Structure formats: structure tokens, C-alpha cells
Amino acid sequence: MTHAIPTPDVANKKADTTADNTPETAATAAHAALNRTLARWMAPLEAVCAALMAAIVVMLFSGVVARYVFGRPITWIDEAVSLAFIWVAMLGAVLAMHRNEHLRLSMFVDRMPPGLRDLVHAFALAAIAAFLAGLIGPAIEHVETEWIMATPALEIPGGMRVAAIASGLVLMLAIVAIYALRTVSPRNLLIAVVGVALFAGLCKLLSPALAQLGLVNILIFLAGLVALCLVAGVPIAFCFGCGVMSYLAFTSTVPLVVIVGRMDEGMANLVLVSVPIFVLLGCVLDATGMGKAIVDLLASLIGHVKAGMSYVLLGSLFIVSGISGSKVSDMATVAPALFPEMRRRGNKQPEMVALLATGAAMADTVPPSIVLIVLGSVAGVSIAGLFESGFVVAMVLLTVLLLLARWKARHEQTGAVARPTARIIGRLALVAAPALVLPFLIRSAVGSGVATATEVSTIAVLYAMLIGQVLYGGIGLKRLYAMLVETAALSGAILLILGTASAMAWAITQSGVVQHLSQFLTTLPGGWMAFMAVTIVVFLVLGCLLEGLPAVLLLAPIMFPIAKKLGIHDIHYSMVIVCAMNVGLMMPPIGVGFYVACRIGNAKPDDAMVAIWPYISALIVGVVLIAMVPWFSTFML
Structure with a gap:
């Protein structure tokens, strides 16, 4: 990009x-x-x-x-x-x-x-x-x-x-x-x-x-x-x-x-204040090495089994996403820590980047998720409910990727990598424990109503900075200043999109096109399932073209009232559009997230483009499952 x-x-x-x-x-x-x-x-x-x-x-x-x-x-x-x-x-x-x-x-x-x-x-x-x-x-x-x-x-x-x-x-x-x-x-x-x-x-x-x-x-x-x-x-x-x-x-x-x-x-909207703070949290995570500590622990636990490093990559993205809230931050944290060892074990660069990109798309509903926070703000959906549901939905997508990774590694030889001793695992667990607390702190504080998404983001930043200062080497004042400036610049770019997209969504709504679209979509043969199929296709395409937030901002005010008319639960519908959009973001040749992953993973897009399609197909299967089975999205509510 x-x-x-x-x-x-x-x-x-x-x-x-x-x-x-x-x-x-x-x-x-x-x-x-x-x-x-x-x-x-x-x-x-x-x-x-x-x-x-x-x-x-x-x-x-x-x-x-x-x-x-x-x-x-x-x-x-x-x-x-x-x-x-x-x-x-x-x-x-x-x-x-x-x-x-x-x-x-x-x-x-x-x-x-x-x-x-x-x-x-x-x-x-x-x-x-x-x-x-x-x-x-x-x-x-x-x-x-x-x-x-x-x-x-x-x-x-x-x-x-x-x-x-x-x-x-x-x-x-x-x-x-x-x-x-x-x-x-x-x-x-x-x-x-x-x-x-x-x-x-x-x-x-x-x-x-x-x-x-x-x-x-x-x-x-x-x-x-x-x-x-x-x-x-x-x-x-x-x-x-x-x-x-x-x-x-x-x-x-x-x-x-x-x-x-x-x-x-x-x-x-004050809810959006959590966006720059979670961006700052991702910077703190990267600067202190807390994410790397989690990656090292997972590698010691399952890195020696068949498809082990693929499991570690996906598991690391899943856990680290529960801290940073940003796909780019997740990929930038995990790839440098894992790719050298994966290359040493014979993994090919295009396959690694393909798994990195689709793993980041999978993990984007793990709380805290900036997209979920924005969606909750725009569509009036409970952010606590989105966080509860997002964790389970990400597990569904994680499962389909794990199954594919295991099938692709069916001819891989085991026993080439020695299993770490219990002492080494214990030491790595001790180092990673303070970092592992953070995802659960965020999820439990928001889910239980103790703190809002905005408040818990602040608590998470200060916790990460304190733990990073004491256990992970700390952050100098010069680095902290640069992180604050970087956070403001990235947040400004995101929030300006939110502002202009909000104006455009208002204009579309006032034009009356929503009523015509609603009449057409609510009378489709097949009822709510046909509407879900249209939704998946639309957000796959828009995810490719517009990145995540603009697609949500433009269509959420239009599509949610139609979904409500068809009796679709707002949390269920939120999960479908976010997952479809994230898959579209990683779909070549247009998806900008795919090129970000190639840049982070140092792979040629032409090579990674061939390798990524099986993983994209697996994610689409997962999105269809989430759309057709509302229980995945709602049973935690």
C-alpha cells in the first residue's frame, strides 16, 4: 500500500x-x-x-x-x-x-x-x-x-x-x-x-x-x-x-x-477515543517486547509438533490481537519473531506470508478490535456484546485455518525439532505471564461492565507501560514521545475517514436510496439467508477496495435496518460483515491488507498471491458457517 x-x-x-x-x-x-x-x-x-x-x-x-x-x-x-x-x-x-x-x-x-x-x-x-x-x-x-x-x-x-x-x-x-x-x-x-x-x-x-x-x-x-x-x-x-x-x-x-x-x-463519539488509545497500546506492545514473550512461549509449547510453527503463528496472532486491536500491529509483532525459525524449518516465504495475512484477518474480531469499537459506535450495537461474540467467532475462523494448516503439513516429518525441557517452558511462561494477563483483563473488564471500552483501553496502556518498564526493559522518553506522535498521526488518518464517511452515509440515507434498497433486499427469494449471502459478497468486495473502516461506515447505517426487518440479531449481523470485510481486505490482487502482509513478511506479492488462495477459501467457509449458524455469534450473550 x-x-x-x-x-x-x-x-x-x-x-x-x-x-x-x-x-x-x-x-x-x-x-x-x-x-x-x-x-x-x-x-x-x-x-x-x-x-x-x-x-x-x-x-x-x-x-x-x-x-x-x-x-x-x-x-x-x-x-x-x-x-x-x-x-x-x-x-x-x-x-x-x-x-x-x-x-x-x-x-x-x-x-x-x-x-x-x-x-x-x-x-x-x-x-x-x-x-x-x-x-x-x-x-x-x-x-x-x-x-x-x-x-x-x-x-x-x-x-x-x-x-x-x-x-x-x-x-x-x-x-x-x-x-x-x-x-x-x-x-x-x-x-x-x-x-x-x-x-x-x-x-x-x-x-x-x-x-x-x-x-x-x-x-x-x-x-x-x-x-x-x-x-x-x-x-x-x-x-x-x-x-x-x-x-x-x-x-x-x-x-x-x-x-x-x-x-x-x-x-x-467518546467511544472512538479508545481507537487512538488502542493504537498506542499496540505501539507499547511492540516497543516492550511483550508480544514476543507470548510468541516464544507458544513456540516452546507446540512448535515441535507437526504443523507446529503454523499453529504458533495463528495462536500468536489470536492472543496478540487481544492486546493491540490492530491487524498491522499484530503482524508486525509476530512475523519478525517467528519467520526466521519457520524458514530454518523449511517453510516457504509465500506460505508464511499467506498464513500471516489470513491469520490477521481471523483475529480481527478478538477484543479489543478497533473495527468492532467503530461498528458499535456507528450502528448502535453493544460493544460489550460485540467483544463477547468476537472471541467465539474468531475461534471458528481459527479452527478452519488450523485444520487447513494441519492438512497442508500432512507430509511434514516430525521429530526433527527437540521438545524444550520443562525448565525452559517454565521460564518462558514466567516471562510471558504478565503479558498474557492483558487480553483477559480487557475482555473481562468490558464484558462484566466494570469499565467501558474507552476506559479499559486506558487501563491496558498504563498496565502495559508499567509491566514493560519493570519486566521488559521499559520505554525511554524519546521513544514514548515518538509513539504518541505516531499514534496521533495514524488515529487522525482513521478518524478523518470516519468523519467524511459519516457525511457520505448521511447523504445516501437522505437521498431515499435506502428505502428502495431495503424493499429489494427484504423481498429476495430465500429470505434472511439470501440477504446474508448478498451481505458476504458486498463486504468481500468493499473490503478489497476500501479497507475495513470505510466499508463499515458507509454501509452499516444502510444494511442494519434491513437486517433488523428480516429478524437478524444485530450482534450476529455485525460478526458476519466484519469477518467478510476482513477476508476481503486480504484478497489479492486488490486487498490492501495483503500487500501490507507482503511488505511485513518480505515476500513478493506475485508468489504470495498463489499461496494465499487456499487460506482465503478456508476463511470464506468459516464466514459462511458464522452466517448460517447464529449460535456462534449469540450463545455467549
Whole structure:
């Protein structure tokens, strides 16, 4: 997976190369000035993001202690956290823009000839800039509207919170402009800007006619334009933003401030605060080596049996996923610890990467799961119920992968690897025990109602940092600062997708297409089972194209009411769509998760593509079982 905007390092190298051994030109001097300006912006911005992340963790933990230990809840904690959270989300999105970490579909752009690729890249930047520029005015209007309302506990203007959106849009626009000037030729930049302006002008001219097309506009703007932006390499968040902005601006009289309001609502739910904190937990897990301790213990217990290292890989992903909540973090923790030994025992790299990718897809419903937290927030489903069900559903998928791994290892020779002594196993168990407590702490605290997903994420981070400091070597202040900044950037990229997808989902709902779709799907021959089959296919495809969260955000508000009409339990339906989406994420040749796994596992995608299909097929069998047997999803409730 690559990104839409060239990295700062690449851009700096281009500028440096131009200046080497030649007199400084006006262009290179201007580029150098832009670089210095950007550097001056980013350092304090990173410090603010790190401070806000630390403040959120401290405030949430203080709230838990005050409520459960002293019985005196702090009434202003939620408001303060909400204020800090929206600023982390938007400033983190700015950092993600600078660090080149916004998710995008790169498959089509990478296959274009260089000349065309550069022109398409210019159009992508122009589209991003058009969205940001078009929304700055409405964002300021939203601040003015919210400023007259004071928060109940802190009694501060509400505009102080939503000012984060306007500030983030302005800063991102400035970064996009700087990158465009540094990385795009003046000719291509002019063509792109004029092209985007002509498109907007033509749509404005035709707006009376477009308004008469009704639901066809959904296909033109919310499907066609979004798909075109995806193919052009526009980051996913901005694809959704461009689509919904064009749809509202050119086919309706709805003011664009509605988009800002929906973005605010999509990012404002306090449940989502657990997303950056679980991202931080994954960083702590990786930095302290707690995940490696778990992997080493499993390898000592079952690594010597037939298909043992495959079992260890899958089991490690299952357990580690119960700590980090992130597929990428899971794979990055497990692969370096296991792959060298698996290669030594004769496992082929493509097979290892195939198992890594599908194992990560399997484990994504193990609590804490960022996707489950977001889904619960968007669809109004109990997160505690999702956590209880997710553990069992992951066991079903784990079983089908274990059976396939055992069948593929049927000719493997046993006895080549000595079984570790009880003393070695005991020592590894002692080292891994504090880390093994964490998944059970998270699951039991949320499942029993002792703490919310947000609160338990804070407890888990502080527990991991304390145990890591005492038993696993600790984390230096410099490393901790870098982790806080990384968490803010990744969370900003995720949360901006949530915001723009929320606006797009609202537009789709308001168009009336949901009613037509509901009527069609509820009358399918075969009833709820046919609807489940359609659901699996839809989320397999969307999982390939959009990654996990955008697919959930777009379709959850549309599909859940239909499932409810058909009598499908909301937890059961949640498990089906999340599992299908995760499988799609790992399906070549489009699934972005597959390429992430190849990069982490250092395998050629062409080789891994052949090896992964048996495992993908096994997962699809597991998803069908979960869909057809509601008991797997609901018996723990």
C-alpha cells in the first residue's frame, strides 16, 4: 500500500539534487524556503499532538480511579476528553498528510506510465485541495454557530472544540499546496487546477438539470466520482469528501455546513477515543517486547509438533490481537519473531506470508478490535456484546485455518525439532505471564461492565507501560514521545475517514436510496439467508477496495435496518460483515491488507498471491458457517 502525496524525504532529495553543483536558482530557493516553513510548523504540531494524547490517557484514567476507587466521579472529564480528542483527530490528520500516511488505493496509479502518473498525481492533489478549500468557509460557519453555546460542566464555548476542524482543514490545505509546488511540474499543476475548476463550473452550470435526475445522482457523484478519485490515488477520506461535497453542492440546496456537522458527529463519539488509545497500546506492545514473550512461549509449547510453527503463528496472532486491536500491529509483532525459525524449518516465504495475512484477518474480531469499537459506535450495537461474540467467532475462523494448516503439513516429518525441557517452558511462561494477563483483563473488564471500552483501553496502556518498564526493559522518553506522535498521526488518518464517511452515509440515507434498497433486499427469494449471502459478497468486495473502516461506515447505517426487518440479531449481523470485510481486505490482487502482509513478511506479492488462495477459501467457509449458524455469534450473550 502506498500513498497519495510524496514523502517529505523524497521531496527534499529532489530539491537537493537540483541544487547539487549548480548555482541556486529561484525555484530551488523557493523550495528550500517552503521546506523550512513546513519544518517549523511540524515540530510544535507534533509536540501538541503528543501532549494531547498524554492528557487524554491521564484524564481517562483519573476518571476511572475517581469513580471506582473513591466513588466521586469527576463531572468535567468527558467534556475535556472530547475537546482534546477532536483536536488530536484533526491535528493528527495534518500530521498524517505531512508524513504521507493517509490510506489510498495505489494499484491503478502504480501501473500507469510515468508521464500519465505525474499528471494523475497532479489531479489528485487538486481534488484534495478543492475539497479542503470548499469546506473551510462552512467549517468557520460551524465554529460561529457552536460558539454561542457553552458546555455544561466546563462552561466554555462549544466553538473551541469544533475550531479543530477548521484549523485542520486550513493546515492540510497549506501542506497540499506546498507539496504540489515542490513535486508537480507547473504545466501539470496548471492542467490539473484548470481541469478541476472546469469540472466544478460545468456541474454548477448543469445543476438545475442534475437536480431533476433524482437517485441517478447517487451513481454519478457518490459512486462514479468517488470511484474515479479512488483510481486516481486520492486518499480514501478525501474520495468520500469530494463525492459528498459535489453531490450536495450541485444537486441540492443543502448547505455545505451540513458536511462539517456530520464530520463533527462522526468523530465526536467518546467511544472512538479508545481507537487512538488502542493504537498506542499496540505501539507499547511492540516497543516492550511483550508480544514476543507470548510468541516464544507458544513456540516452546507446540512448535515441535507437526504443523507446529503454523499453529504458533495463528495462536500468536489470536492472543496478540487481544492486546493491540490492530491487524498491522499484530503482524508486525509476530512475523519478525517467528519467520526466521519457520524458514530454518523449511517453510516457504509465500506460505508464511499467506498464513500471516489470513491469520490477521481471523483475529480481527478478538477484543479489543478497533473495527468492532467503530461498528458499535456507528450502528448502535453493544460493544460489550460485540467483544463477547468476537472471541467465539474468531475461534471458528481459527479452527478452519488450523485444520487447513494441519492438512497442508500432512507430509511434514516430525521429530526433527527437540521438545524444550520443562525448565525452559517454565521460564518462558514466567516471562510471558504478565503479558498474557492483558487480553483477559480487557475482555473481562468490558464484558462484566466494570469499565467501558474507552476506559479499559486506558487501563491496558498504563498496565502495559508499567509491566514493560519493570519486566521488559521499559520505554525511554524519546521513544514514548515518538509513539504518541505516531499514534496521533495514524488515529487522525482513521478518524478523518470516519468523519467524511459519516457525511457520505448521511447523504445516501437522505437521498431515499435506502428505502428502495431495503424493499429489494427484504423481498429476495430465500429470505434472511439470501440477504446474508448478498451481505458476504458486498463486504468481500468493499473490503478489497476500501479497507475495513470505510466499508463499515458507509454501509452499516444502510444494511442494519434491513437486517433488523428480516429478524437478524444485530450482534450476529455485525460478526458476519466484519469477518467478510476482513477476508476481503486480504484478497489479492486488490486487498490492501495483503500487500501490507507482503511488505511485513518480505515476500513478493506475485508468489504470495498463489499461496494465499487456499487460506482465503478456508476463511470464506468459516464466514459462511458464522452466517448460517447464529449460535456462534449469540450463545455467549
